[in-house]
Amino acid sequence: MPDDLTRAVEAALFAAEQPLTAEALSAHLGGASVGPALVELAAHYAERGVRLVEHGERWQFQTAPDLAHLLRREREQVRRLSRAATEVLAIVAYHEPVSRAEIEAIRGVQTSPGTLDVLMEAGWVRVTGRREVPGRPVIYATTPDFLSHFGLASRQDLPGIDDLKAAGLLDPVDDAFERLTDETRAERDDGTAAPLELPDESA
Amino acid sequence: MPDDLTRAVEAALFAAEQPLTAEALSAHLGGASVGPALVELAAHYAERGVRLVEHGERWQFQTAPDLAHLLRREREQVRRLSRAATEVLAIVAYHEPVSRAEIEAIRGVQTSPGTLDVLMEAGWVRVTGRREVPGRPVIYATTPDFLSHFGLASRQDLPGIDDLKAAGLLDPVDDAFERLTDETRAERDDGTAAPLELPDESA
Amino acid sequence: MTADGLLFGNPPAPDEEAWDAAAPVERGTALYLELDGWEGPLDLLLDLARRQKVDLKAISILALVDQYIGYIGRAEALKLELAADYLVMAAWLAYLKSALLLPRDEQEQPSPEDLALRLHLRLQRLGAMREAAARLFARDRVGRDLFVRGAPEGLRVDRRNLWHCEWFALVSAYGQLRARTEPVVHMVRDRSVMTLESALERLSALLGVRVEWMELRDFLPPTGEFADDPRRQRSALASSFVAALELARLGKAELRQDETFGPLHLRLAAA
Numbered sequence: 001m002p003d004d005l006t007r008a009v010e011a012a013l014f015a016a017e018q019p020l021t022a023e024a025l026s027a028h029l030g031g032a033s034v035g036p037a038l039v040e041l042a043a044h045y046a047e048r049g050v051r052l053v054e055h056g057e058r059w060q061f062q063t064a065p066d067l068a069h070l071l072r073r074e075r076e077q078v079r080r081l082s083r084a085a086t087e088v089l090a091i092v093a094y095h096e097p098v099s100r101a102e103i104e105a106i107r108g109v110q111t112s113p114g115t116l117d118v119l120m121e122a123g124w125v126r127v128t129g130r131r132e133v134p135g136r137p138v139i140y141a142t143t144p145d146f147l148s149h150f151g152l153a154s155r156q157d158l159p160g161i162d163d164l165k166a167a168g169l170l171d172p173v174d175d176a177f178e179r180l181t182d183e184t185r186a187e188r189d190d191g192t193a194a195p196l197e198l199p200d201e202s203a
Numbered sequence: 204m205p206d207d208l209t210r211a212v213e214a215a216l217f218a219a220e221q222p223l224t225a226e227a228l229s230a231h232l233g234g235a236s237v238g239p240a241l242v243e244l245a246a247h248y249a250e251r252g253v254r255l256v257e258h259g260e261r262w263q264f265q266t267a268p269d270l271a272h273l274l275r276r277e278r279e280q281v282r283r284l285s286r287a288a289t290e291v292l293a294i295v296a297y298h299e300p301v302s303r304a305e306i307e308a309i310r311g312v313q314t315s316p317g318t319l320d321v322l323m324e325a326g327w328v329r330v331t332g333r334r335e336v337p338g339r340p341v342i343y344a345t346t347p348d349f350l351s352h353f354g355l356a357s358r359q360d361l362p363g364i365d366d367l368k369a370a371g372l373l374d375p376v377d378d379a380f381e382r383l384t385d386e387t388r389a390e391r392d393d394g395t396a397a398p399l400e401l402p403d404e405s406a
Numbered sequence: 407m408t409a410d411g412l413l414f415g416n417p418p419a420p421d422e423e424a425w426d427a428a429a430p431v432e433r434g435t436a437l438y439l440e441l442d443g444w445e446g447p448l449d450l451l452l453d454l455a456r457r458q459k460v461d462l463k464a465i466s467i468l469a470l471v472d473q474y475i476g477y478i479g480r481a482e483a484l485k486l487e488l489a490a491d492y493l494v495m496a497a498w499l500a501y502l503k504s505a506l507l508l509p510r511d512e513q514e515q516p517s518p519e520d521l522a523l524r525l526h527l528r529l530q531r532l533g534a535m536r537e538a539a540a541r542l543f544a545r546d547r548v549g550r551d552l553f554v555r556g557a558p559e560g561l562r563v564d565r566r567n568l569w570h571c572e573w574f575a576l577v578s579a580y581g582q583l584r585a586r587t588e589p590v591v592h593m594v595r596d597r598s599v600m601t602l603e604s605a606l607e608r609l610s611a612l613l614g615v616r617v618e619w620m621e622l623r624d625f626l627p628p629t630g631e632f633a634d635d636p637r638r639q640r641s642a643l644a645s646s647f648v649a650a651l652e653l654a655r656l657g658k659a660e661l662r663q664d665e666t667f668g669p670l671h672l673r674l675a676a677a
Contacts, residue, residue, distance in 0.1 A: 001250040001251075002250075002251060002252070006252070007251060007252035007267065007270060008252060008270055008273045009252070010251060010252030010253055011252035011253055011266040011267055011270040011273065011274065012252075012273060012274060012561060014252070014253045014264065014266055014555060014558070014559075015266050015274050015558055015559040015560060015561055016558060016560070016561050017558045017560050017561070020561075027276065028273070028274075028276045028561060029273060047204040047205075048204075048205060048210060048213060049205070049209070049210030049211060049212070049213030049214035049215075049217070050213055050214055050217045060554060061217070061554070061555060062548065062552045062553060062554050063214040063217060063218055063552050063553045064210065064214060064552075065546045065551060065552060067210065067211055067214045068546060068550075068551035068552065070211050070214070070215070070231075070232060070233075071214060071215060071218055071553055072550070072551075078547055078548075078549045078550040081543075083445065084445055086539040086542075086543055087445070087535055087536060087539050089539065089542070090535050090536075090538040090539035090542055091535050093538075093542065094535065094538055106528075106531055106532060106535060107445060107446070107448070107449075107532060107535075108445075108446050108447065108448030108449065108528065108532065109445050109446030109448070109449070109491075148548060149547055149548045149549075150542060150545050150547060151545055151546050151547070151548070151552065152545075158538070158542070159538065159541035159542060159545070160537070160538060160541060161538075164534055164538070167534075169530060169531055169534040170534075173524060173527045173528050173531065176527050177520075177523060177524055177527055180523060180527075181520060181523070214553070217553070217555055217556070218553035218554070218555070218556045219556045219557070220556040220557050221556075221557060263557070264555075265559070266559055274559065274560075274561050274562060275561075275562040275563075275564055276561065276562070276563050276564065278563050278564070278565050278566065279565075279566050279567075279568050280565050280566065280567055280568065281567075281568045281570055282567045282568065282569055282570065283569075283570055283571070284569055284570065284571040284575070286579065288571075289571055289575050289576055289579040290579045290580070290583050292571065292576060292579075293576050293577070293579050293580035293583065294580070294583070296576070296580075297580060309583070309587065310583060310587065311586070311587045321567075321569065324567060324569070325567075325569035327569070352571070353571075353573040353576065354573065355573075361577070
């Protein structure tokens with residue numbers, strides 16, 4: 001039989017309507033140190049039909065992934081997103097914080113105003129501040145709900161993010177361009193070049 | 204580790220939005236016989252923070268009854284007393300014990316029921332009994348907490364109470380009015396005092 | 407399906423499932439020309455690049471330019487309306503191609519190789535994000551593959567109010583309250599006036615002894631009597647005026663006024 005604190009943590013997480021941080025749990029349980037109980041519960045539930053998982057430092061119970069085929073319902077609860085919205089979400093997640101102009105530089109098209117709204121309404125993207133450059137554009141980042149929804153422990157858990165970083169594919173084109181041309185110029189000993197913009201880059 | 208059917212029953216009951224009968228569960232899980240799994244799960248959860256219970260042949264998870272108190276948490280919030288509540292508190296303090304009707308006679312406006320509730324929630328006012336008049340209205344007085352909150356040794360320490368008394372401002376409104384008019388009449392009768400001037404006459 | 411393998415038809419449904427399943431490289435050789443299906447010219451370029459079936463790092467920009475221009479050309483031949491940005495990209499790519507083919511020493515900065523490199527870098531970045539989105543949406547998702555508790559009891563947070571009030575607020579509230587509700591006593595002053603009754607009496611008595619027209623003011627009590635009280639004089643005038651009207655109404659007096667606001671004369675009515 002689990003001890004009282006473990007039982008209390010178990011009950012609180014079952015009853016909670018939202019994922020809870022260890023701090024929130026502790027506050028609910030009179031300031032108790034809940035870390036060991038969380039570890040114990042996660043181990044206990046590891047092979048059960050329900051798991052205790054941590055996403056973005058928030059804990060919650062959810063059904064085991066291998067049971068998905070049994071639990072799918074006729075009416076899907078997930079939001080259907082447009083292709084544009086899925087791409088914008090990926091760009092925000094992999095590049096955050098990121099401005100609308102930076103999103104558009106990657107996609108090569110304007111982002112319709114509704115696309116970011118849909119992602120914010122879903123609770124996956126939020127405004128985190130402004131970039132301190134002329135115009136002070138707002139910048140976007142993902143939320144803990146985004147991590148929970150996609151089952152990510154943290155942004156480091158984003159599929160392939162390490163490879164993308166290593167390949168420089170998360171750096172802006174200008175940076176990558178300069179790095180590459182500096183290398184070749186060192187070989188060619190050329191003069192300097194002001195890069196001409198692609199038509200839609202200047203748009 | 205529980206078998207797959209037990210895990211599936213566990214997950215299905217966890218994710219269900221309402222209690223499920225064994226038949227509904229079985230239908231959901233491809234017609235499997237769920238009875239043994241339910242028995243096994245009920246036994247497994249018997250002493251945990253969450254229980255598997257059956258009510259009216261419907262099964263559901265519930266937090267353990269002995270932990271119910273842990274699922275509620277108090278949060279303290281400092282709030283400033285409203286103007287109306289401050290007035291009512293002052294009236295109770297200066298005139299106690301006092302009924303709601305008396306408070307309203309002094310304020311000249313109706314007192315919303317919530318106002319006295321707030322003062323009682325604050326622990327500054329309490330019901331001390333009933334006035335032995337028709338209707339037996341409840342009468343209110345201040346508490347020791349009231350004195351300590353305002354740093355008073357007793358009600359006699361209320362700042363300005365002596366001045367207010369000397370100014371005749373602590374008598375019930377009707378008495379004050381009658382005394383005032385009696386005085387004027389007496390003055391007029393003996394002809395020594397100038398009658399009260401109307402405000403616009405003196406202007 | 408046209409002879410050259412172009413298929414002008416409905417685009418692949420741009421829905422999530424088709425998108426989740428695979429990037430659209432695997433659609434075979436038939437190219438679905440539906441510009442609504444592309445997210446702009448860069449998207450179209452990327453899709454064309456993928457059709458080269460090599461690593462994006464190894465694509466031939468020249469071949470890609472040809473494919474893009476050929477694609478847009480065929481769309482124009484079919485009189486499909488193309489958004490301006492697709493045409494701008496086509497023109498820019500045509501320029502890039504000619505620059506790439508020109509002898510090197512006639513070229514200006516930036517070199518066409520630099521332009522091609524930048525295009526290449528952009529395609530790589532967009533391609534990387536497209537793949538990332540596909541992998542992200544292929545994960546187990548809450549509400550589709552994983553489920554949270556269906557009917558959570560909920561954690562309750564009971565708010566307890568800690569009420570606060572300053573003693574000055576308390577006492578000043580009381581002082582202001584008392585000042586506000588202090589009984590205001592209105593007294594009407596006992597004024598010295600000439601009543602209507604006495605004016606009637608005086609006017610009747612005086613009319614009885616005079617027969618000629620007389621001004622109303624001549625009926626007033628001697629000024630010496632009220633000299634120190636102009637308010638009493640006004641009262642006497644007002645009462646006498648009303649008394650004169652009353653006597654005229656009763657047929658006991660006649661009134662005459664020669665002009666508006668002029669002196670009012672009266673005399674005993676002829677019997």
